[in-house]
Amino acid sequence: MSLSPAEPADEITLVDQPGGPPEPGLRDRAQRAKRRPVLPAWAKSRKELQAAGRGVAVYAWHVAAYHAVRTPWYAIRLTLQAPQGAARVVGGTLRWAVDAEGEPFRRAAAAHEDVGEYLKLSRQRDRRVRWRSAVGVAALVGGLASALSLYVLASTWFLTLAGFTVALGLGWLGQPADAPIVHRAVEIPKAQRLTSDIVLRALGALGIAAISQAQSKGGPGFTFTAPITRDGAGWRAEGDLPYGVTVTDVIDKRDKLASGLRRPLGCVWPEAVPDEHTGRLVLWVGDHDMSKSKKPAWPLLKDGSVDLFKPAPYGTDQRGRWVPVTLMYISGIIGAIPRMGKTFLLRLLLLTAALDPRAELHVYDLKGTGDLGPLERVAHSYRAGDDEEDIQYALRDLRALRAELRRRAKVVRNLPRDICPESKVTSELADKKSLGLHPIVVGADECQVWFEHPEHGKEFEEICTDLTKRGPALGITLLLATQRPDAKSLPTGISANASNRWCLKVMGQTENDMVLGTSAYKRGVRATMFAWDDKGIHYFVGEGADARIVGATYIDAPMADSVSLRAYKLRKAAGTLSGHALGEEPETETQSFDLLRDVASVIPAAEPKAWSETVVARLAELRPDVYAGWAPEQLTSALKPYGIRTTQMWGTTEDGKGANRRGIKRDDVLRAMAERDEPPAAA
Numbered sequence: 001m002s003l004s005p006a007e008p009a010d011e012i013t014l015v016d017q018p019g020g021p022p023e024p025g026l027r028d029r030a031q032r033a034k035r036r037p038v039l040p041a042w043a044k045s046r047k048e049l050q051a052a053g054r055g056v057a058v059y060a061w062h063v064a065a066y067h068a069v070r071t072p073w074y075a076i077r078l079t080l081q082a083p084q085g086a087a088r089v090v091g092g093t094l095r096w097a098v099d100a101e102g103e104p105f106r107r108a109a110a111a112h113e114d115v116g117e118y119l120k121l122s123r124q125r126d127r128r129v130r131w132r133s134a135v136g137v138a139a140l141v142g143g144l145a146s147a148l149s150l151y152v153l154a155s156t157w158f159l160t161l162a163g164f165t166v167a168l169g170l171g172w173l174g175q176p177a178d179a180p181i182v183h184r185a186v187e188i189p190k191a192q193r194l195t196s197d198i199v200l201r202a203l204g205a206l207g208i209a210a211i212s213q214a215q216s217k218g219g220p221g222f223t224f225t226a227p228i229t230r231d232g233a234g235w236r237a238e239g240d241l242p243y244g245v246t247v248t249d250v251i252d253k254r255d256k257l258a259s260g261l262r263r264p265l266g267c268v269w270p271e272a273v274p275d276e277h278t279g280r281l282v283l284w285v286g287d288h289d290m291s292k293s294k295k296p297a298w299p300l301l302k303d304g305s306v307d308l309f310k311p312a313p314y315g316t317d318q319r320g321r322w323v324p325v326t327l328m329y330i331s332g333i334i335g336a337i338p339r340m341g342k343t344f345l346l347r348l349l350l351l352t353a354a355l356d357p358r359a360e361l362h363v364y365d366l367k368g369t370g371d372l373g374p375l376e377r378v379a380h381s382y383r384a385g386d387d388e389e390d391i392q393y394a395l396r397d398l399r400a401l402r403a404e405l406r407r408r409a410k411v412v413r414n415l416p417r418d419i420c421p422e423s424k425v426t427s428e429l430a431d432k433k434s435l436g437l438h439p440i441v442v443g444a445d446e447c448q449v450w451f452e453h454p455e456h457g458k459e460f461e462e463i464c465t466d467l468t469k470r471g472p473a474l475g476i477t478l479l480l481a482t483q484r485p486d487a488k489s490l491p492t493g494i495s496a497n498a499s500n501r502w503c504l505k506v507m508g509q510t511e512n513d514m515v516l517g518t519s520a521y522k523r524g525v526r527a528t529m530f531a532w533d534d535k536g537i538h539y540f541v542g543e544g545a546d547a548r549i550v551g552a553t554y555i556d557a558p559m560a561d562s563v564s565l566r567a568y569k570l571r572k573a574a575g576t577l578s579g580h581a582l583g584e585e586p587e588t589e590t591q592s593f594d595l596l597r598d599v600a601s602v603i604p605a606a607e608p609k610a611w612s613e614t615v616v617a618r619l620a621e622l623r624p625d626v627y628a629g630w631a632p633e634q635l636t637s638a639l640k641p642y643g644i645r646t647t648q649m650w651g652t653t654e655d656g657k658g659a660n661r662r663g664i665k666r667d668d669v670l671r672a673m674a675e676r677d678e679p680p681a682a683a
């Protein structure tokens, strides 16, 4: 027999148990509890404390200097006002003595013919006048006597000082109410305090049905989960939106929210909370528009160097706190629509890299406007433009970098575990010149030019993908910037593997997710919300943190030039200028030939040494497409990085005459090859 739906089942599972399901114990709750920091972030940061202290000192100094300059003027004006002050003191005392303040009440009682009240007030006045007159006369006599004795007994300077003080005091009392003598030295703009009412009003005005419905029924439509607090130069409110409403719904209406809060758009920053449900909103409302507020000067602008393995500041968040970036162990992409500050940001990151004198920079300005020009003097490879010869130059350089990547992989693989426990380049390993593991930073602006190249696009893509994937562990950082972040201009092999992402304003979800990672848009990380004025403001994913809003430090061309000059001096002192900075071109066709092997092959074992001119002639015969036209000096400089030096050596010319000329020893070449392929153990 089948059971009809109306009939109860034999056993019913009670979903909602009486008394509710067991709650997590105290230990569970304590473990999962979100602890608010004991000390606020600014109090824990030495830099922020110093900045705050400096701010207070500058303020105090300004106020003191402002008033000090005006002190003589204050003194003159106060002295001139002293008679008015004296008249006010005498008048006030007399009015007090005759109980002038009771006069209107006595008049009113007389006007209403209220005899009882009038008599009561008159008696009170007589009493007051009696004791006040006595006090007044006593004070007058006492004052005169003291003044007389001071006049006789006190020294002249004391009398002068006392007279001056009394005059100033009377002048102070004599100031007209509408024209005070001492003005404020600073005007402090007052931002409106953020209150729960203002937040609820703004959320209610967004036109989100669930919030409006809740508010029309008398509810708040938003549950605050923490008090509204001061956070940096602004206010922070946190709470839960109604069921079904997500933070992204609010972010989409950021302009309406700003209208509801009656604040400029650049002050209003709604954000999702990582690891929380999608309805948990953090609303940060700044005192000033982020794009217009005065930013602190870049700490590396005037002095200091960088260790690329450690974080270096590059921008500030909405609260005005420095946000650092560590340029090692990463590969990064920068995306934005044109004119939002992408090139400036790339230049800033490359300048940071330049301040580590060990770093070898490969700089490509494929837009060709010279924005990265300040880096030319420190770059190992540099090119501005997208002509065929620029493309060939970059291709040769990238091929060499891929060969370098392989060499490094071998070096790292062969290092003892105690020296290289994590199989990656560290700052200490980068210091050991013999290993050649110094940081390499490659930056390309408008990288789509490479990847869309009809002939070499695929090869660029392959090499850059390889550098993106394997470079970070081997001390090679690739930074690519593009104004068209789509699959063609930023191949997915690269965009998917980049660990750091900087996304300035973009127009749509596809570009947003291309730069910030799949489903970033859905999670509420939307660089589409940035306004046209938000230059340099971007979402930053990196440094082990979720997406953060950061305003990149503004470094214009002259500032960039002075920083690069400093970097140049650091490099010169460290002896690390190389390649383009020394006027050298990258080796040609490193992929298809091996210079050391070629040299070794043209100096046979039976011949322990050979003149350079003989070697270049033989090389030109071996590979005319590569070595044709090489002069002996070119060979000398090409062999120099391998530690091979030419020396004077005796030999015979073609016509059999003996001569002394510069040449190369075969053993030196073989030793360099051995060192390159099997590096010595770290010192």
Ligand SMILES: Nc1ncnc2c1ncn2[C@@H]1O[C@H](COP(=O)(O)OP(=O)(O)OP(=O)(O)O)[C@@H](O)[C@H]1O
Pocket (backbone or CB within 6 Å): 336, 337, 338, 339, 340, 341, 342, 343, 344, 345, 367, 483, 535, 536, 537, 551, 552, 553, 554, 555
């Ligand atoms: N951090 C910043 N703060 C303030 N303004 C900035 C910042 N960065 C850039 N700008 C301003 O934005 C303008 C455009 O910057 P930039 O040339 O870097 O844009 P872009 O995105 O590279 O443009 P394009 O795609 O045309 O090359 C600059 O001229 C500068 O005035």
